Amino acid sequence: MDFHGIDLNLLVAFDALMNERNVTRAATQVGVSQPAMSAALSRLRTLLGDPLFLRSAEGLIPTPRARDLAEPIAQALRQIEQTLVDKPRFDPAQTSLTFNLGLSEYPAFVLLPTLLAAMEQAAPGVTITVHAYNDRDTAVDLLDAGEIDVAIGIVPTKSDPRILHRPILHDEFVTIVSKRHPAARRGMDLKTYLTLQHVLASPEGDRHGLVDQALAQLGERRTLALTLPQMFAIPGIVARTRLSATLMKRVALNTAVGRELVAFAPPVALPAIRFDLIWHRRGDSHPAQVWLREFIAGHAATL
Known part of the structure; x- marks a missing residue:
């Protein structure tokens, strides 16, 4: 799709690179080859007159220009997707799938037992796999790697546009x-x-x-x-x-x-100590994950 000389697929590539901070993983997310993603990044740099991403030992680091563009581009792509794509309805009572939760020890103790009891009634075909972690920033690594769908814990130390969160629990x-x-x-x-x-x-x-x-x-x-x-x-x-x-x-x-x-x-x-629901932008609009996040947040509000 071309709009005033700008290939909108380049914006999809940019969004994937912001989410993944890795050319190979971004290519996998979009469904193209690694060379194609590298070529898209080169075209983006030329088009925008900015390097956009700098290589480091920890992956690609976005430049200030890239950070400024990240949220507007992500919102525009979500609007296009919502307008053009008829998403299938998610029915928790009829589904059969596994959700992966990253939990620090506090929500595992306070929230998990009653959450599972409620989920057993609402979505009997759903199973849960728990990945434990202690360091709050480990949640970001687990989300980046696709090992978990959501995490519940203290918000990571560094904010990042690809990692989203909302408070669901407080304690004193x-x-x-x-x-x-x-x-x-x-x-x-x-x-x-x-x-x-x-x-x-x-x-x-x-x-x-x-x-x-x-x-x-x-x-x-x-x-x-x-x-x-x-x-x-x-x-x-x-x-x-x-x-x-x-x-x-x-x-x-x-x-x-x-x-x-x-x-x-x-x-x-x-x-007071706050515990957040934390997820990756790549799953922000996925119907099953939207349901999971709302179910967890709604249950937490009853505690």
Whole structure:
């Protein structure tokens, strides 16, 4: 298709290169050969008078000009697609397919059990494969590689036009002690807090978390008695010891030992934690993936 001398297929190639940051993968996405995609990139550079993408060890890096063009071109292509292509209706009750979810440990614990129960009713032919990850930026790698359809976790550290996201869950911190702990009766002020022995969840083994950063701003330090790589053993440990922990409320209380714990607002200011639904632009308008994202977001809103 030609419009005022501009081959619109070049815009499709540009969009694929922005999504994939790799000539070979972009060629596969569009359905052309690698040499054809390289030729399209060369024509784009000539047409726009800009290199558009620079090679690096991590793949193609878009120039400022390319970043400026990315969203307008993507929107234009989506409009053309919606106008010209009659997309098939997705019926979750009748489909049989597998969705791949990338989950950090928090949504796997808080969201996944009830999500699967709801999906079992709405889409009995759908199966789920979970890919676990801890580093928030790993979600981008999994999406780029096509290994997952969506991720749920903390938003990646770097924004990128090919990676889309929306918030679906929030949680706040609480400080917990056993019901038998003297602090359970006294309440939790900063003075009491600093007398306690604390547990910290730190996947990287760092002994300086958000609480320690907040205390440092006050010129204070707490005593860490135990550091763990994950948070879900902590409520059971606190329930049976004189240790204390500050962790996310749903993890602290939605456990088998929740009735054995007392929770307080932390005596230092801590931010709420947001968890996002994260997906790749290439699947933004795919009917099945649109349904999956809306189903997950709708279910999360009921928690």
